[in-house]
Amino acid sequence: MTIAIRGVATQTDITGATRSPVVTKPSGVVDGDLILLFCETNTVANFASPVAGFTIIGAEVDGGTSSSALYYKIASGEPTTWTLTNIFAQTEKAMFVAIAYSGVDQANPINAVGAQTFLTATALSGPSCDPTVVDCMIVQFAGTDPGAGAFAGTPDTSPVGTERFDSKNTAGDNAEYIFIQEWLSAGTHAAIALDVTGLTSASYTYHQIAIAPVGAITYTKAGGATSPLVANGMDVDIYSELSTGLAIGVASGSKLREYAPRYGEAVLSAIASGADVIEFVESGLSLSELIASGADVIEFSEIGVAILEGIASGQDEITFAEIGVAILDAISSGADVIIFSETATGIMRASGSGFYELGGGIVYEKSGLAVSALVGVGNDTSIFSEGGVGASIFVSSGIRALEFTKIGGAVLIPSSLASDIIEYVESGMPILITVGSGISELTYQRNEKAGVAILMASGVGVDAVTLNKSGIGIMILGVDGSVSTYSVGNPFFELYRMQIWMLP
Amino acid sequence: MAEIFVDEGLDTIHGVFPKNGSNFASLYIGLFTSQTATTVPARTATGGAAPSGWVEATGTSYARQAIAAASWGAPSTDGNGRKITAGQVTFPTVGAGGWGTANGFFIATMVSSQAGDKIIYFANFDDLTAAVLNVNDIIKVTPSMKFDG
Numbered sequence: 001m002t003i004a005i006r007g008v009a010t011q012t013d014i015t016g017a018t019r020s021p022v023v024t025k026p027s028g029v030v031d032g033d034l035i036l037l038f039c040e041t042n043t044v045a046n047f048a049s050p051v052a053g054f055t056i057i058g059a060e061v062d063g064g065t066s067s068s069a070l071y072y073k074i075a076s077g078e079p080t081t082w083t084l085t086n087i088f089a090q091t092e093k094a095m096f097v098a099i100a101y102s103g104v105d106q107a108n109p110i111n112a113v114g115a116q117t118f119l120t121a122t123a124l125s126g127p128s129c130d131p132t133v134v135d136c137m138i139v140q141f142a143g144t145d146p147g148a149g150a151f152a153g154t155p156d157t158s159p160v161g162t163e164r165f166d167s168k169n170t171a172g173d174n175a176e177y178i179f180i181q182e183w184l185s186a187g188t189h190a191a192i193a194l195d196v197t198g199l200t201s202a203s204y205t206y207h208q209i210a211i212a213p214v215g216a217i218t219y220t221k222a223g224g225a226t227s228p229l230v231a232n233g234m235d236v237d238i239y240s241e242l243s244t245g246l247a248i249g250v251a252s253g254s255k256l257r258e259y260a261p262r263y264g265e266a267v268l269s270a271i272a273s274g275a276d277v278i279e280f281v282e283s284g285l286s287l288s289e290l291i292a293s294g295a296d297v298i299e300f301s302e303i304g305v306a307i308l309e310g311i312a313s314g315q316d317e318i319t320f321a322e323i324g325v326a327i328l329d330a331i332s333s334g335a336d337v338i339i340f341s342e343t344a345t346g347i348m349r350a351s352g353s354g355f356y357e358l359g360g361g362i363v364y365e366k367s368g369l370a371v372s373a374l375v376g377v378g379n380d381t382s383i384f385s386e387g388g389v390g391a392s393i394f395v396s397s398g399i400r401a402l403e404f405t406k407i408g409g410a411v412l413i414p415s416s417l418a419s420d421i422i423e424y425v426e427s428g429m430p431i432l433i434t435v436g437s438g439i440s441e442l443t444y445q446r447n448e449k450a451g452v453a454i455l456m457a458s459g460v461g462v463d464a465v466t467l468n469k470s471g472i473g474i475m476i477l478g479v480d481g482s483v484s485t486y487s488v489g490n491p492f493f494e495l496y497r498m499q500i501w502m503l504p
Numbered sequence: 505m506a507e508i509f510v511d512e513g514l515d516t517i518h519g520v521f522p523k524n525g526s527n528f529a530s531l532y533i534g535l536f537t538s539q540t541a542t543t544v545p546a547r548t549a550t551g552g553a554a555p556s557g558w559v560e561a562t563g564t565s566y567a568r569q570a571i572a573a574a575s576w577g578a579p580s581t582d583g584n585g586r587k588i589t590a591g592q593v594t595f596p597t598v599g600a601g602g603w604g605t606a607n608g609f610f611i612a613t614m615v616s617s618q619a620g621d622k623i624i625y626f627a628n629f630d631d632l633t634a635a636v637l638n639v640n641d642i643i644k645v646t647p648s649m650k651f652d653g
Contacts, residue, residue: 214638217638224648226652228651
């Protein structure tokens with residue numbers, strides 16, 4: 001960073017004699033800037049050092065009529081003004097100029113100092129200083145107490161100096177004059193003496209310094225990138241806390257993604273054979289697309305949202321220890337299971353052509369909502385330990401069962417052979433629609449308490465609604481051809497409290 | 505720390521293995537001034553003659569530095585994968601005017617932006633602090649890369 005003046009050189013006239021003048025800070029100064037404070041008095045002053053945090057660079061007396069001093073400090077939370085307590089050994093009138101620079105080496109701001117001196121002349125040189133590093137800012141200060149009359153100076157022409165201050169204090173009975181110029185020793189360093197010419201002949205004290213640029217910085221850095229590669233074999237990612245995991249496996253083997261103590265979000269897309277597992281100890285959001293053979297499992301110890309799309313053979317399983325939302329889209333053979341220990345919403349869809357054994361089950365320990373669309377062969381069961389709403393659509397042969405330990409609502413549309421059952425230990429409202437040819441056995445095994453039953457049967461076999469207590473049964477039989485038996489007498493319909501029947 | 509193997513970098517790797525394409529005797533490390541000290545370009549960022557999605561450092565004396573294949577050390581286990589680290593690379597002393605603020609570095613296949621240049625990856629510095637590169641400053645970078653299993 002190149003050294004540059006900050007704001008403008010700022011003059012403060014001390015027109016009333018004091019040992020502790022108040023001096024104004026240049027505008028725009030920020031922490032880290034170098035502040036140079038130059039003072040000219042009309043007497044022989046004994047300058048204190050340090051004062052108000054300033055360090056003296058040098059002081060010079062011209063032999064008895066005036067004196068000057070140059071101070072510096074690195075800005076750090078500077079006030080608008082500084083009170084220079086007892087900067088003078090005795091009360092003085094004076095003139096101060098404060099000038100600030102940015103880009104200065106804060107640790108060692110003054111690289112070189114010329115031997116301040118005094119001279120009665122119209123031109124001054126230096127005093128020369130010899131900086132040891134490149135890019136120093138060379139600054140020359142000159143001052144006198146000339147009395148009445150106009151004073152001015154001309155900055156150096158070779159090298160070309162930049163005048164930063166050239167003014168005389170005419171306030172009160174003061175008559176101090178200060179000249180400041182600078183030159184940037186860009187890219188080089190050598191002994192240098194700036195010249196100021198065109199001065200009115202007087203006795204001048206003058207100083208020259210080299211300001212060091214901010215030191216070059218050596219950065220030592222490290223870094224890198226990571227890419228997850230997916231290949232054959234067991235792939236495991238374990239997250240201790242909240243994490244987002246994306247695992248795409250196109251391989252054979254087992255993919256395991258574990259979120260150990262807490263929760264996370266995982267996307268596991270595995271096209272492979274073998275066991276693929278996503279495990280959450282707490283809550284999580286899991287999206288798993290499994291097109292593979294083998295057992296695919298998503299497990300949540302607490303709540304979770306899981307989407308498991310399994311197109312495979314083997315057991316696909318989503319397990320929630322507490323509540324959760326699961327969508328299991330399984331096109332496979334084998335047992336596919338969604339298990340909720342508490343409440344949950346489960347959507348399970350299984351479809352397949354040919355000979356598929358779908359032993360799909362949705363098990364809710366408490367209440368839940370299940371939508372199970374099963375096209376297959378085998379035992380498909382939704383079990384609710386408490387309340388629940390189950391919609392089960394079966395287009396297949398096999399045994400379909402919706403079981404409610406307590407209350408529940410069920411819609412069961414089977415078109416199949418064998419026994420399809422809706423069972424309520426307590427009350428419930430089942431709607432059973434059968435549209436099938438051949439032998440359809442539809443049995444309401446039990447409704448031990450109150451309930452409402454709607455039975456639309458178009459089939460052959462024994463269809464029964466049994467209400468052990470109160471209930472409403474609606475049975476619609478629309479059957480062409482032979483209808484074998486509707487057993488009324490065993491009893492055909494038993495409604496102990498109320499009976500409403502509609503028979504076509 | 506953000507980092508990313510960009511698409512063209514992954515394609516480049518795939519091109520060598522398993523597609524048996526030509527490998528690189530040297531890769532090149534450069535500095536990027538776009539994004540932030542904690543973010544990197546998107547996976548779609550590209551090199552080539554007209555880089556897209558990122559900005560490389562510029563300035564007096566700036567140049568990508570070569571990393572010879574032999575500079576990469578032996579792979580070692582790091583977390584779930586294997587990591588390989590190259591020797592520390594020292595860029596030239598920053599010239600007049602500075603190079604700007606480097607938010608991280610990248611690995612490329614060519615010594616400068618030109619047709620065929622591919623970016624392998626971008627990474628922030630591990631300390632997540634940008635390097636304000638003024639004249640006379642020097643920056644040294646130790647690059648690494650890792651593949652998780």
